[in-house]
Structure formats: C-alpha cells, structure tokens
Amino acid sequence: MRKKILAIMMMAVMAVSMTACGSKGDNSSSNEKSEPKVTDTASKSDFKVSMVTDTGGVNDQSFNQSSWEGLQNLKEKTGAQISYLESTQETDYTSNLDKQVDEGNKLVWGIGFAMANAILEAAEMNDEVNYAIVDNAYEEVPENVTCVTFNAQDSSFLVGYVAGLTTKTDSVGFVGGISSAIIDQFEFGYRAGVAHAAKELGKDIKVEVQYADSFSDSAKGKAIAKSMYSNGCDIVFHAAGGVGIGVIEAAEEEKQFVIGVDSDQSVLSPDYVLTSALKRVDVAVEDISEKCMNGEEIGGKVFNYGLTDGGVGIPAENKNMDPEVYKKTMALQDEITAGKIVPPYNKDTFDAFNQ
Incomplete structure (x- = not known):
C-alpha cells in the first residue's frame, strides 16, 4: 500500500490531528494558494484537504470554482490547509489524484462525475486516504469514498x-x-x-x-x-x-x-x-470537509443536497x-x-x- 510504512511512522507525531478520514503526512502542497491569516487550533490547521478539477478548470465560473470557494471558506473558518490541481484533459485525473495523495492530504475531492472512475481506482489503491466526489453516487460506495449529489x-x-x-x-x-x-x-x-x-x-x-x-x-x-x-x-x-x-x-x-x-x-x-x-457545491464541499475534519464518519455514504438545506x-x-x-x-x-x-x-x- 502506497506510503503505508511512512504513515505508520508518523502516527505518533500526528495523533493530535488524526481524524476518521486518515492521513499520509503534512507536507505543504506546491499548489496551495495564498489565503487569509488563520488563528485556529493546531489540530485544525494541520488538516489538509485538496481538490482536483475536471477539464473546466478552477476559474470556470461554475462548479469547479464554487468547489474551490467552499475550500477557501473552510480555510478562513478553521485554518485548514487547502490546495487544488487543474486537469486540462481527462488523462490528468489519475496523476493529479496521485499527486494530492503524495502531498499528505487527509481528504481529496474529485470535482465532477467525469472523475468517477479515477476516484474509484485511487480509493482502491489508497485505502488509508479519504476521497469525495461531486455529482456521482456509486451503486456500492467504498468505505473511504464520500459521494455528494444535488437535486x-x-x-x-x-x-x-x-x-x-x-x-x-x-x-x-x-x-x-x-x-x-x-x-x-x-x-x-x-x-x-x-x-x-x-x-x-x-x-x-x-x-x-x-x-x-x-x-x-x-x-x-x-x-x-x-x-x-x-x-x-x-x-x-x-x-x-x-x-x-x-x-x-x-x-x-x-x-x-x-x-x-x-x-x-x-x-x-x-x-x-x-x-x-x-x-451550491461550495456549501457541500465546506460541509463535508468540516465533517471529515471533526472526525465524523463520512466514508461509504451519499450526501444529497436540495431546496430544504439550501443546496439548490x-x-x-x-x-x-x-x-x-x-x-x-x-x-x-x-x-x-x-x-x-x-x-x-x-x-x-x-x-x-x-x-
């Protein structure tokens, strides 16, 4: 299992910040963006969450951008470390997901149903990492994957x-x-x-x-x-x-x-x-990421957002x-x-x- 030995060696150091989501380290991502100065607790500022866009890019004025805004809101609120990688073509999905795992993120988002297969493969290879996907629900949701859908x-x-x-x-x-x-x-x-x-x-x-x-x-x-x-x-x-x-x-x-x-x-x-x-992908991404940060069991589940909770x-x-x-x-x-x-x-x- 990818980097499992490293993860075990680091558990003692990271025990304070570990949650149900799992972790692979705490190295800063080269794609982390400049954000407001934070003053939250060490455990929350150690939490790393990232996203991989689909081919629309992070400035699509649509769901990729909204997803990134959700992570920015999370950082401002909790001090979490956030990052993203853009995919210019579908063949980028797998390598981008691998890079975000290598950076030690505890939760990795795939934005868009087009990433369904790539997320599934990544989750199978890295069962110690938690993944989440927007706009897709698998018939059988893996224990380390969270699905987010909207009405x-x-x-x-x-x-x-x-x-x-x-x-x-x-x-x-x-x-x-x-x-x-x-x-x-x-x-x-x-x-x-x-x-x-x-x-x-x-x-x-x-x-x-x-x-x-x-x-x-x-x-x-x-x-x-x-x-x-x-x-x-x-x-x-x-x-x-x-x-x-x-x-x-x-x-x-x-x-x-x-x-x-x-x-x-x-x-x-x-x-x-x-x-x-x-x-409101931003609402869902912030909500699910914060649940993960707080140690809630989010894996293996489908979260649906509609009119009543302000999701649409x-x-x-x-x-x-x-x-x-x-x-x-x-x-x-x-x-x-x-x-x-x-x-x-x-x-x-x-x-x-x-x-």
Whole structure:
C-alpha cells in the first residue's frame, strides 16, 4: 500500500490531528494558494484537504470554482490547509489524484462525475486516504469514498418556470455540456418548468436543445447560443461549465437573456443574466470537509443536497426579473419543497410528468 510504512511512522507525531478520514503526512502542497491569516487550533490547521478539477478548470465560473470557494471558506473558518490541481484533459485525473495523495492530504475531492472512475481506482489503491466526489453516487460506495449529489432538477424547474413566464417569443433554449445523467437533471427539469409555465399561461412554448460535447469550449457555446437567438429564442439556459461563458457572451452581443448555472452568474453580465439555477457545491464541499475534519464518519455514504438545506435554488436578487415572476416562482418552490410537485430528472420522468 502506497506510503503505508511512512504513515505508520508518523502516527505518533500526528495523533493530535488524526481524524476518521486518515492521513499520509503534512507536507505543504506546491499548489496551495495564498489565503487569509488563520488563528485556529493546531489540530485544525494541520488538516489538509485538496481538490482536483475536471477539464473546466478552477476559474470556470461554475462548479469547479464554487468547489474551490467552499475550500477557501473552510480555510478562513478553521485554518485548514487547502490546495487544488487543474486537469486540462481527462488523462490528468489519475496523476493529479496521485499527486494530492503524495502531498499528505487527509481528504481529496474529485470535482465532477467525469472523475468517477479515477476516484474509484485511487480509493482502491489508497485505502488509508479519504476521497469525495461531486455529482456521482456509486451503486456500492467504498468505505473511504464520500459521494455528494444535488437535486439540480429542482432549481432547473424553477428557472424553466421563470423563462416560460418571461419569454416574449414563446421560444427558449437549453445548452448542455456533455450528455449524462447529471446534465439530464438540468435539461428535463428546465423543460418541465417551461411546460408548467406554458400550461399556466394557456399557450405553447418551444424549447430548443443542443449539446456542445464539451465543458470547456466557450467558443462552441457562443456559436450554439447565437444560432438559438437567431432562430427566435429570447432566453437560453446553459448547464455546460466553461462552455456557458460563451453562451453568456452571445447573450450580451445579441442583447437577449441568458440563465446562469451553479453560481449566481449575474456578475458576468449584469444586464442580461435573467437568473441562475444555483447548485451550491461550495456549501457541500465546506460541509463535508468540516465533517471529515471533526472526525465524523463520512466514508461509504451519499450526501444529497436540495431546496430544504439550501443546496439548490435561485438567487434572492434578480434585477432583470419581473418581481411578480419572482413571487410566483417562490410560491412554486414551496410546492416543490412540500412534495406537491416533483420535478423530473430524466426523459422517462419528464414524459410521465407531462401526461
């Protein structure tokens, strides 16, 4: 087992800081970023947690960036040592995970479902290290792996409803990154929300759907969105990581609305972001990392975040949204929370929802 002898030799030194997550040392990572000065206890400042991004990169203005913000919040709150490595291609996943283990991290995050196989292999090879993955749940979760999932269909349903109530052309669009069960939550949740608004208004609203087959090609996202706007869409929702940056650029150039994803993306285009389907990866990453730091048993489990715990939703401030639309959307959110409406998360549940 990789570095097990070293880990045993260091146990006496690290006994004060050991938790249920396991550890492989306390060397500083070469990728650790400059953070606010901390004054927490030695045990917490010795806790090392890291993340490996998918190909979207840490500045994707989406879930990778949100994940890193979660670790930054953890450091500011507890003094934990944090670091990240960016993956430029899928073949980087395994080597980046290995590097983070070599740096002595007690918890290593893989950001995105595309890292599922790499995390599983790393966890099998290093059973003394705890791993966590965003947007994936294994049928059998290894004892040293924690899975984090979100009810992204709920927030997507809400923004679809907003789009349906707001469109003037009765035509809206959806741009996905790479087709998967995770992105299905966004697409079909959104389409169902649009359909719910159309039914309420007593009219038909078209939803144009296209995938970029990428989470990083912003130029392709821009081209797809421009085509949608040219075809009559006046609102486009993206769930495409870095591809979505191009979608937002197209919205600005065409002076049409766009709906952001994961974080509040209105900062990228204050005049044209209608709202955003929030998926608070930062909340989950901070929460799970702190549980690990405090010695809680997190391995072998799936943690799901939804509307009730603030894991998904829409921003409270939406300057481009009609206040009456926001009011109706919040009432709809209450219905979802109460279980009166169950947004679909794939084609089968979408078809059943519309019967």
